[in-house]
Amino acid sequence: MADTQELEPTPLVDEEPAPLVLSPEWIDQVSDALNAGDADAVQSYVDPLPPADVADLVEALSSDERASLVRMLGDTLDGEVLAEVDGAVRDDMLDALQPEELAAAVADMESDDALEVVADLDPEQREDLLSRLPEADQVLLRQGLTYPEYTAGRLMQRDLLAIPGFWTVGDTIDFLRASSDLPDDFYDIFVVDPRHQPIGQIALSRILRNKRPVQISEIMETPLIAFAVDMDQEDLAHEFRQKDLTSAPIVGDDGRLLGVVTIDDIVDVIDEEHEDDLLRMAGVSEGDLYEAAWDTTKARFQWLLINLGTAVLASAVISMFEATIEQIVALAVLMPIVASMGGNAGTQTLTVAVRAMAMRQLNRRNAMRIVWKEVIVGGINGLAFAVIAGGFAGLWFGDAMLGIVIASAMIINMVIAGFFGVAIPISLDRFKIDPAIASSVLLTTVTDVVGFFAFLGLAALLLI
């Protein structure tokens, strides 16, 4: 036991942890150092940080500060930072880097991160960068660029461990001890046949638990779960979740082992897909936060223009009843209530449906059951709000019939909202349109049009 006493007294619970969120005060200090041109101070702030924290720092700075930081760090900039930052921020960084500094950073990165950065460059910049890289890296990156975006081929790490099945545990351990150019982290070793096609996979823990003479082919896991290089990244993430994978081999059309996707890549994919779902439902593009005001304005304009179209459609419905409104102005006061309640009820349904589709929980088989449920939910809540809004409107304007009109319109619109809240995303998906993007515009068009039409139409029939 004496030996343990000699160990350095290392902190137990990170007594001085890197700040959980890089604190505003801390970033102010870095920013001051940057503006004062104090390269040593900047270096001392950045050096102890893991790349993801440096990326957060860069994102928190202004555009000018980003450029200063990149210039001060020069070739000490860890390439991984480039892979971690948001696309718009990366552009700021790339502009500030000297070509040879960029090449040094990229050469130092893992192959999947390097590919992400290179894929983002414009063609000339990319050619220039590639020509500065070692031949082997060039070949790998050029090959990587041939795989479509958002596929396994773009995510996979090319460095991996593949061994023949006739090796023993002892051979494998000896090989690992003798090799110098192993990947930094790996959880599994792949077993390949002479044509380099994977035939099995073996977790490191299993190698450690078996004796040296045991043959790898006896303890490897089969059948092997391998995925095609052109598999969509979202499908791949789904498989990782379902099968609790930590890494998976990726194979080409010929079945040859090309690379490995690890769970940390999958965490990034999951983050991305979630972000896309959330932002698309509101008609915003990724990276919006870091874009310049003018780029953001342009990107959002289109969505707002579509929404203007649907608002005008609703106005057209109202204008059909101008004569009725002229006689009973209370209708103009109350009509937004019906439309708004339909819109909100429909959005609740829609959000649940879009999320369920992203998680593969909503499909042809249970679609009818869920549509039916939403219609019932819309009907019951419609009834409840018919009583509340009808009573309230009747009292406010001292007109029981007006209360009955708004109550009836409320029920109609909330049932419609429940139905279309599920039906719209399912239909869009059938036509291969991303339900997250178009659903909410279509839905509010329906609930506005139906809301105004039912309310004003019933009023024209019953009140005049």
Next chain:
Amino acid sequence: MADTQELEPTPLVDEEPAPLVLSPEWIDQVSDALNAGDADAVQSYVDPLPPADVADLVEALSSDERASLVRMLGDTLDGEVLAEVDGAVRDDMLDALQPEELAAAVADMESDDALEVVADLDPEQREDLLSRLPEADQVLLRQGLTYPEYTAGRLMQRDLLAIPGFWTVGDTIDFLRASSDLPDDFYDIFVVDPRHQPIGQIALSRILRNKRPVQISEIMETPLIAFAVDMDQEDLAHEFRQKDLTSAPIVGDDGRLLGVVTIDDIVDVIDEEHEDDLLRMAGVSEGDLYEAAWDTTKARFQWLLINLGTAVLASAVISMFEATIEQIVALAVLMPIVASMGGNAGTQTLTVAVRAMAMRQLNRRNAMRIVWKEVIVGGINGLAFAVIAGGFAGLWFGDAMLGIVIASAMIINMVIAGFFGVAIPISLDRFKIDPAIASSVLLTTVTDVVGFFAFLGLAALLLI
């Protein structure tokens, strides 16, 4: 090389993969077997599936079918399925399980999954279940229940590998080979001092790469990153992302090693947090899809009631201008356009802000910069839509002044929307209110009230 020839020709790319989504046709077959009471057929469908796929199957079935399935599987049901399904579906399953079957399933689960299931039971069921479990499991679970929900303590796996630092690589390998009750999967081994406080961590790949006489304390990674047992799961997930961790030790107040959280738990946390953000913005609760219609109706009622309040507020604003509308009915036709455009522009901003706050990209330091940017974006798009909507309204009703009124109201409302789209979530967060929940109601209240007031108010001033 002769040896490799003897290997079984295992499929390369999963030639008959388990269906990516359990296909509707396949689920129909299972459902038929369930309804026909054919237990053997059901068993043969379920047996080859990993637990996550069985969970998907259970979720896709109706409530009655779920009960039949659970009864037919009996004690062959893999406990992990219970951990994987949605809460509302799990209740269906728990109702159908015999107490001793449930106990068998839970005893078989990993400690973190078992804890999740037990935490979900009502107190009597929980006591009954605990009393049926082996003493050691009982103690672990009761202790686990003392940690607050959504903390590291609830996520952590209690089985882990901890060794003293004075061991050699050889000692460690021998120990692993001799132990029979190791966790199924592990990526790291922890090094502890005699008081069981963690002092280092060592990846399996590093053990494999070093020679037998090397001492663990020489090759372990220090300083150790350990997290407190009461750390919020969202903060923990953030740390995993930032530091690219695959597993992390969890320690008690006394610094003793209590358990380990692995990246697959973190993937679940990330999924959950994303789901919460998305659903809360629409006022829906988690698990909504699988709840009975009546439960869903009640859960959504409250949100709709709040929205009714804001709609009535908007109506009150309109009613201030009844006399004006009576004179110019066109105002009633056009007024929803201004409110709707403000609402949509504000929601774009709001969604970006809520997402940025969840990802810790929006903080006190850059808040002003982003508010300012959003005001500019709102102003520019407001100008653009002022021209479009103003021109359109002027032509439609043949009244240039009406066009000027709607144009001015549009600019005002879209600038206001940009400002409040960021200001509301930031303020809520400062008051410790989840910005995802309350922001959208507050925002649409603002954009409705301002939209109607600006448009009708300007009309009353300029047109009459």
